[in-house]
Amino acid sequence: MVIRMRFSPRPGRLFVRVLLIALLPASALLAQAPIDSALTVYIAAIRAIDSHAHPMRPIRAGAPADTDFDALSLDGLAPFGFQHRLTLDDPIWRRAQNALYQTDAWHATTDSAYRAALAVTVARAVAERGDQFPAWALDQAGIDIMLANRVAMGPGLDAPRFRWVSFVDALMLPLDTRAEAAATPDTRALYPKEATLLKRYLLDLHVARLPSTLDGYVRAVVIPTLERHRAGGAVAVKFEAAYLRPLDFDDPEPAIARRVYARYVAGGVPTHAEYKRLEDYLFRVIVREAGRVGMAVQIHTLESFGAFYRTAGAAPHLLEPALNDSTLRGTKFVLVHGGWPLVSETQALLAKPNVYTDISAMDLILSPTVLAGVLRQWLGEFPDKVLFGTDAFETDAAQGWEQAAWVASTTARNALAIALTEMMRDGEIGRDRAQALARMVLRENAIAVYGLKDR
Numbered sequence: 001m002v003i004r005m006r007f008s009p010r011p012g013r014l015f016v017r018v019l020l021i022a023l024l025p026a027s028a029l030l031a032q033a034p035i036d037s038a039l040t041v042y043i044a045a046i047r048a049i050d051s052h053a054h055p056m057r058p059i060r061a062g063a064p065a066d067t068d069f070d071a072l073s074l075d076g077l078a079p080f081g082f083q084h085r086l087t088l089d090d091p092i093w094r095r096a097q098n099a100l101y102q103t104d105a106w107h108a109t110t111d112s113a114y115r116a117a118l119a120v121t122v123a124r125a126v127a128e129r130g131d132q133f134p135a136w137a138l139d140q141a142g143i144d145i146m147l148a149n150r151v152a153m154g155p156g157l158d159a160p161r162f163r164w165v166s167f168v169d170a171l172m173l174p175l176d177t178r179a180e181a182a183a184t185p186d187t188r189a190l191y192p193k194e195a196t197l198l199k200r201y202l203l204d205l206h207v208a209r210l211p212s213t214l215d216g217y218v219r220a221v222v223i224p225t226l227e228r229h230r231a232g233g234a235v236a237v238k239f240e241a242a243y244l245r246p247l248d249f250d251d252p253e254p255a256i257a258r259r260v261y262a263r264y265v266a267g268g269v270p271t272h273a274e275y276k277r278l279e280d281y282l283f284r285v286i287v288r289e290a291g292r293v294g295m296a297v298q299i300h301t302l303e304s305f306g307a308f309y310r311t312a313g314a315a316p317h318l319l320e321p322a323l324n325d326s327t328l329r330g331t332k333f334v335l336v337h338g339g340w341p342l343v344s345e346t347q348a349l350l351a352k353p354n355v356y357t358d359i360s361a362m363d364l365i366l367s368p369t370v371l372a373g374v375l376r377q378w379l380g381e382f383p384d385k386v387l388f389g390t391d392a393f394e395t396d397a398a399q400g401w402e403q404a405a406w407v408a409s410t411t412a413r414n415a416l417a418i419a420l421t422e423m424m425r426d427g428e429i430g431r432d433r434a435q436a437l438a439r440m441v442l443r444e445n446a447i448a449v450y451g452l453k454d455r
């Protein structure tokens with residue numbers, strides 16, 4: 001493994017100063033009870049571990065675009081609404097752009113002039129920094145390690161700053177998915193992407209055709225793919241199943257799953273009931289085997305995204321039968337995006353010994369005040385189960401993943417400062433405990449869940 005440059009693992013003083021300015025607008029201090037300033041300084045200096053994000057490989061001029069940033073990229077879906085804070089209409093993005101690219105100095109007169117200048121500036125920054133751009137982006141956001149949820153890693157996304165989280169939904173879908181895809185216009189666009197990814201996994205293993213039995217498929221494809229990902233540095237696998245189907249994974253008779261596989265592996269389209277049994281069976285196999293080789297399992301639980309996304313199917317409580325499966329207790333589950341807005345469902349599941357959650361995407365979507373309320377609720381019960389994450393993803397050149405990482409990191413720290421200040425003020429915790437909780441959420445809980453070495 002090549003580490004191309006030595007970075008100071010501590011965020012620079014500049015980051016702390018920029019963050020403090022972002023966290024402590026004077027008007028806010030006058031308008032409401034102040035956030036504890038010493039705690040704010042302490043939180044700003046913590047080197048965070050990002051549980052979930054989609055960083056991009058820095059692309060050289062003329063090279064093909066990076067398409068490995070997600071197994072289910074959302075292009076091809078009908079238009080749908082984004083939460084306001086994810087859009088460029090929200091002023092948080094101008095603040096991120098100024099923090100990263102000093103855009104306030106431009107005095108751009110029109111929006112289009114500003115956006116054109118920003119695109120040029122970002123392209124120049126990527127070109128100049130090259131493979132160092134991603135690590136530079138982490139430094140700007142005070143992030144030490146980012147878990148990169150990608151189909152494959154690549155130049156610029158090296159360990160130890162970046163760790164891989166691979167995609168595994170495709171392994172649940174070895175048969176013809178045409179009937180499953182027909183459910184909604186979204187699923188019609190998304191299922192073929194899983195079929196393409198499974199082909200890639202088979203190619204990686206040099207498996208020319210699917211084995212004729214389910215046990216053969218598990219032995220020759222599922223387990224070797226998970227082992228390959230682990231050997232390639234993956235610390236977790238990710239299910240995006242909520243984009244495709246509800247998260248109600250049952251525990252079918254293995255004989256039924258075997259029959260469905262054997263009947264359709266050479267051709268034909270399973271009924272929905274048949275396919276669900278096979279998927280549910282394979283879900284448990286994948287989870288169990290991921291844990292056996294030392295990987296956590298991340299599951300997308302969020303209100304979004306898509307034009308025909310089934311919000312009710314993404315409810316955290318649907319996972320309870322799987323989370324209560326005693327044969328899966330050797331695997332750590334991370335409910336990514338906190339199940340937002342069903343955060344109380346998530347909270348109830350955190351009592352199970354192997355269940356965790358992260359605030360990725362929540363710190364993009366929610367204001368610091370709203371996120372502080374959720375954190376206070378969770379930290380009061382299960383402080384060792386809550387992880388920081390960003391879900392930093394790239395929208396376009398004017399809204400790159402590096403900006404999203406900055407927005408999420410700044411929002412999360414601000415929210416933590418608000419929640420912990422309130423808890424201190426109400427006499428629930430002292431300053432030492434507040435600092436410990438901040439370290440746990442931003443860093444230490446992730447080290448425990450993903451088996452990272454503290455550096």
Ligand SMILES: [Zn+2]
Pocket residue numbers: 052053054149391
């Ligand atoms: Zn994500």
